[in-house]
Amino acid sequence: MNSKKLQIAIVTGGTSAEVEIALKGADVVIKHLDKDRFETFKINIGEKLWTVDHDERKLPIDKNDFSFIVDHKRVDFDCAFVIIHGKPAENGKIQAYFDLVGLPYTCSGVFASSISYNKEACKAFLKDMPVKLAKSITVNANNDLASMNLNLSFPVFVKPNQEGSSYGISRVKVKEDISKAVQQALKYDDQVMIEEAIAGREITCGLMTLNGEVITLPLTEIISAKEFFDYEAKYEGASNEITPAEISSELSDECKRISIEIYKKLMCKGIVRIDYILKDEDFYLLEVNSIPGLSEASIVPQQAKAQGISLEELFAIQIEECLSQNYQQTTI
Structure with missing residues (x-):
């Protein structure tokens, strides 16, 4: 420069x-x-x-x-x-x-962003990737939920198909409560995903490009004080975030390998965070965050710090990569 x-x-x-x-x-x-x-x-x-x-x-x-x-x-x-x-x-x-x-x-371009933001579309696009996907259906305001055969095991998560930060999300234990949860999610999007809850440990992987290569940051385990990692847990301190995650090196390497494959499959750019549930030895994809939080207390900055990367370096790298010829040629 x-x-x-x-x-x-x-x-x-x-x-x-x-x-x-x-x-x-x-x-x-x-x-x-x-x-x-x-x-x-x-x-x-x-x-x-x-x-x-x-x-x-x-x-x-x-x-x-x-x-x-x-x-x-x-x-x-x-x-x-x-x-x-x-x-x-x-x-x-x-x-x-x-x-x-x-x-x-x-950040990521039009394709990666639009696909990853639409939970249903993202799961469909990644269905052949080496990661498990929780069973789910998508509904809208026109569906008669009372008469629908959901064919899902409870508990389930009900969430806007396109929204973040746990806005409009509910954990539902019985079918009788589905309609109320769907109405809440419909305040944020006109499509709602109903997805089986997977019991396990929440693990998240931060990634970015450095000198044109995709790199992963140390994994984080999220232990929520709430029933799930909701808005309060994310932004008001109601969670314990352990970086690096206390899992085996084999599982850590597997998570990072899967994450790099997803990042490349979606043609992501810049900082991305991919969230999983680890059940036994299997990683279940929760979501791909194409623009994750970047406050001092956010997960990716914590991961960067564990890698020895300061916020000054982390943010400068994004600009340097953005302006590199390789980055501009491959952004879609």
């Missing part, structure tokens, strides 16, 4: 229930990026209005080219560091826009 500071758009906010989580993560990225190398601009993506925070002002982003005007001068960006959870990034829509305007970005 040359001596000129790179202009980095920290793209955050979004239109899902996870806005506040994204905004907090963006502040962490801005705090830890090397100010001698990067000039950062916080961009808030709203439903209609996109703005940049500049000198205690909120200036409009020109959607024609993702620039803004300040003091009669146009400011362009070298890279978009995307820290939006949910829509419009984890479903791939803003990446499609960035592809159109020619702006490199730090």
